[in-house]
Amino acid sequence: MNENTNDPKKPxxxxxxxxxxxxxxxxxxxxxxEQAESTFSGMEAFLQWINEDTLTPPDELIRIGSEVDLxxxxxxxxxxxxxxxxxxxxxxxTLSRNIDYILNYAVETAREMHAFGVSPDEPIREMSLxxxxxxxxxxxxxxxxxxxxxxxxxxxxxxxxxxxxIEDMYITCMTDxxxxxxxxxxxxxxxxxxxxxDAGKALRITLYIMHKAVVGLA
Numbered sequence: 001m002n003e004n005t006n007d008p009k010k011p012x013x014x015x016x017x018x019x020x021x022x023x024x025x026x027x028x029x030x031x032x033x034e035q036a037e038s039t040f041s042g043m044e045a046f047l048q049w050i051n052e053d054t055l056t057p058p059d060e061l062i063r064i065g066s067e068v069d070l071x072x073x074x075x076x077x078x079x080x081x082x083x084x085x086x087x088x089x090x091x092x093x094t095l096s097r098n099i100d101y102i103l104n105y106a107v108e109t110a111r112e113m114h115a116f117g118v119s120p121d122e123p124i125r126e127m128s129l130x131x132x133x134x135x136x137x138x139x140x141x142x143x144x145x146x147x148x149x150x151x152x153x154x155x156x157x158x159x160x161x162x163x164x165x166i167e168d169m170y171i172t173c174m175t176d177x178x179x180x181x182x183x184x185x186x187x188x189x190x191x192x193x194x195x196x197x198d199a200g201k202a203l204r205i206t207l208y209i210m211h212k213a214v215v216g217l218a
Contacts, residue, residue, distance in 0.1 A: 101202035123173035166200035
């Protein structure tokens with residue numbers, strides 16, 4: 001039979017059949033949206049903290065990070081209970097985990113900057129801003145998962161540009177750092193740059209899983 005015909009064994013038809021037999025108990029897509037939006041709010045708070053004249057203890061950021069962690073824990077608990085999910089169970093888990101990693105690394109960056117006495121420089125500000133913009137596209141993508149494939153793919157493309165910007169800035173700033181004569185300052189800043197790059201990696205994996213999910217839902 002031609003693959004373009006209405007083969008009753010096509011995956012979409014099968015998903016519909018199983019969906020009617022085992023309806024979704026939890027709205028995982030809504031939970032992912034809530035987590036992504038809260039992560040974006042946390043990244044906004046991080047940028048605000050970065051731009052302060054004097055870096056204060058990042059207690060509020062730590063509090064926000066802990067609250068967003070609770071959203072992930074709630075999703076994971078529901079994932080264990082659920083019989084059926086809107087898309088691959090492992091992808092839901094990995095997507096939620098890496099959204100959480102973005103803010104986790106930002107909070108760790110703030111903690112270390114304050115502890116090590118590192119003031120924000122241009123690379124720190126630029127990578128942080130790219131993380132904020134990339135997270136905004138994650139929010140947009142999660143809002144349309146399962147409803148608008150084209151808009152999800154557009155959000156993924158836009159988000160990937162910020163991932164590339166973080167990678168490019170990391171290489172540039174590390175090259176400049178290795179040319180300085182202040183070894184102690186270089187060691188401190190290397191830790192900060194590396195955490196921001198890790199947040200960028202989490203953003204990249206988040207976008208990859210979103211793309212994998214939207215392909216599976218097609």
